[in-house]
């Protein structure tokens with residue numbers, strides 16, 4: 001599929017990515033999330049069922065696989 005960003009000649013390809021979501025003071029990290037990523041500008045698209053699955057994981061308060069350290073840059 002062709003990239004939807006105006007002027008970008010890239011195409012989307014299926015990749016497994018790391019997706020982070022900020023939820024209040026918490027940062028949630030999802031690994032190996034299937035996504036369409038542009039090979040030129042790295043624009044990202046999720047399929048509707050992927051978004052649904054992420055929301056399910058968040059709402060169920062599933063126990064995370066691992067905990068990740070969070071660093072403040074400043």
Ligand SMILES: [Zn+2]
Nearest residue numbers: 003008038041
């Ligand atoms: Zn692009």
